[in-house]
Amino acid sequence: xxxxxxxxxxxxxxxxxxxxxxxxxxxxxxxxxxxxxxxxxxxxxxxxxxxxxxxxxxxxxxxxxxxxxxxxxxxxxxxxxxxxxxxxxxxxxxxxxxxxxxxxxxxxxxxxxxxxxxxxxxxxxxxxxxxxxxxxxxxxxxxxxxxxxxxxxxxxxxxxxxxxxxxxxxxxxxxxxxxxxxxxxxxxxxxxxxxxxxxxxxxxxxxxxxxxxxx
Numbered sequence: 001x002x003x004x005x006x007x008x009x010x011x012x013x014x015x016x017x018x019x020x021x022x023x024x025x026x027x028x029x030x031x032x033x034x035x036x037x038x039x040x041x042x043x044x045x046x047x048x049x050x051x052x053x054x055x056x057x058x059x060x061x062x063x064x065x066x067x068x069x070x071x072x073x074x075x076x077x078x079x080x081x082x083x084x085x086x087x088x089x090x091x092x093x094x095x096x097x098x099x100x101x102x103x104x105x106x107x108x109x110x111x112x113x114x115x116x117x118x119x120x121x122x123x124x125x126x127x128x129x130x131x132x133x134x135x136x137x138x139x140x141x142x143x144x145x146x147x148x149x150x151x152x153x154x155x156x157x158x159x160x161x162x163x164x165x166x167x168x169x170x171x172x173x174x175x176x177x178x179x180x181x182x183x184x185x186x187x188x189x190x191x192x193x194x195x196x197x198x199x200x201x202x203x204x205x206x207x208x209x210x211x212x213x214x215x
Contacts, residue, residue: 003147016062023058027051053102060106061113066171069107073178085184092182111175117168118176118189121199128164161204168197 002014012020029036031051039047060069076082080090091100111118116127132152139153152163173193180186 003142003150004145016059016064019059019062023055026054026058030054049098053105056102057105057109060109063114066110066114066175069110070175070178072103073107073175073182077178077181082181084181088182107179111179114167114172114175115189117164117172117193117196119196120192121196124164124192124196125199129160132158132160132163159204159207161200161207165197165200165204168193168200173197 002009002017006017008021009017011017030039031037031047034040039050042050059065076091080087082088082090091104116124116131118124119127135150135153136155136158139149139155142149142153152158173190176186176190176193180190
């Protein structure tokens with residue numbers, strides 16, 4: 001949207017355009033539409049706190065904040081000497097303040113947003129293919145409009161296995177490694193990531209052999 005200079009991009013000053021739009025629309029529905037206001041019985045302070053929590057959760061899905069979330073995790077783990085669940089109660093207890101809980105919620109929601117590599121490979125492979133095709137369709141439209149093609153959106157130069165390996169290694173694995181220190185039961189997600197990297201690696205080699213044999 002920023003690349004295409006849409007009205008929405010202008011409205012939100014090119015910052016987290018879709019996330020801000022979704023938060024705004026959710027607020028309109030939940031607080032301004034009497035037929036949708038499921039929080040009508042809450043006090044004003046409760047409604048304000050809940051609204052802040054929902055908006056914060058939606059904005060947390062902006063991928064541009066990935067390394068901000070990762071940095072926060074690293075600081076929390078180091079500062080509180082958290083390891084394999086030990087001392088995790090310092091940041092996940094009921095006594096934790098609102099801002100700390102909100103940040104932890106944001107971190108976990110962002111994980112859900114980028115969690116495809118944490119799934120069993122058969123599922124991750126199919127969703128990786130679907131997401132990549134969505135990126136390519138965006139690239140097709142950008143080319144048709146004479147715009148520069150966004151990263152990972154050019155089907156002519158794209159490589160599905162390598163892009164998935166890069167995404168898992170650079171973005172998801174380091175993030176999950178930190179979360180496993182707080183929530184050890186998430187180890188299964190880390191195991192799936194490592195398995196997926198190996199499987200995508202095999203597919204990458206097969207693709208290279210196919211290209212070599214066709215030349």
